[in-house]
Amino acid sequence: MSVRAIVSVLAVAFTAYLAARGFWWGTGDVDHPVVIYLALPLYLVVTWLTVFWGVGKTAAAPATASNRKGGLPMWVCALALAVAVLVPNAILFAVAPGSRTQPFATWVIGGVGALMTIIMVRRGPWFAWAGLILAGVSISLWIGLLPALALGLVGSIVWVAAAQLLMFALDNAARDTVRLAELQQAASAWQASQSGRQRERRVQVQRALQAAGPILGRTIETGGNLRPAERLEARLAEGRLRDELRGPRLLDDVVREQLEAARRRGIAVTMLDEGGLEDLAEPELAAIRAELAEILRSASSTRLIIRTSPHEEVAVTIVGRSGEGDRLSDEDSVELWREISRTH
Known part of the structure; x- marks a missing residue:
């Protein structure tokens, strides 16, 4: 009763x-x-x-x-x-x-x-x-x-x-x-978020070690006297490390493969995750990554800048520029301008 x-x-x-x-x-x-x-x-x-x-x-x-x-x-x-x-x-x-x-x-x-x-x-x-x-x-x-x-x-x-x-x-x-x-629900959500971020950081560190560990070891062994092929691998390892730290939401195995292929073709690629993808579900992120991989596959610019966007319609902006030297300048021409929509 x-x-x-x-x-x-x-x-x-x-x-x-x-x-x-x-x-x-x-x-x-x-x-x-x-x-x-x-x-x-x-x-x-x-x-x-x-x-x-x-x-x-x-x-x-x-x-x-x-x-x-x-x-x-x-x-x-x-x-x-x-x-x-x-x-x-x-x-x-x-x-x-x-x-x-x-x-x-x-x-x-x-x-x-x-x-x-x-x-x-x-x-x-x-x-x-x-x-x-x-x-x-x-x-x-x-x-x-x-x-x-x-x-x-x-x-x-x-x-x-x-x-x-x-x-x-x-x-x-x-x-x-x-x-x-x-308050308990908020605390649980915060704890879960922190646990997720810790797992993500551990994964990023492991990938960074996998990417840069061998060439760093070789650099230490040779005292920095690397052969040209090893210097290329060092630059690729540095690029992979920057990608993992700066744009992890845009990465999957296919995108990583196309980023390395673009760098081997002599393209300087910069990835910057400036927010805007946090509220996207995994299927939407997968579609964005697939389109990004296609753009990278056909890119021929000297430099590629890939930025995420908090814009309500645009998820990622890819800018391809060509110019002389290692630095961008106002005189560089824009050869590529692509925007990946948030909705697919």
């Missing part, structure tokens, strides 16, 4: 006990018993309606103004407010003046307090306090303020106030729980 079911059963049992006291007038004076017979069932029906309203609704039901966070619809709250006014006046009207402070009459003070406590728990604070105030005024007019306070009105006020404080504490706890869950 759920906590809500247990609390509902306790609420029904308690309100039934309070109402049952209204039938035990014994030798007390009751001028209009029919009024009592009508008022007590009205109280129980409305009270139990506030207890069980919405119990059968599933958690998957869409939130509306009437069921959000277990709240009651406006008409149920208004009906409970009417009961808080009608039932005390009816009971005290039906009982003779000399018996209005007897338990079979004053049960209504606790009864209304219990009903307004339920309304408070079911997210109707304004109705709860309004009902309690109206009932308190009505009862005080019949038996006086001090007797009303002494016979249960103080307790009813305490019940409703305690219910409001409890709901406030529960709401704060729920907000803190949601916030904690969000």
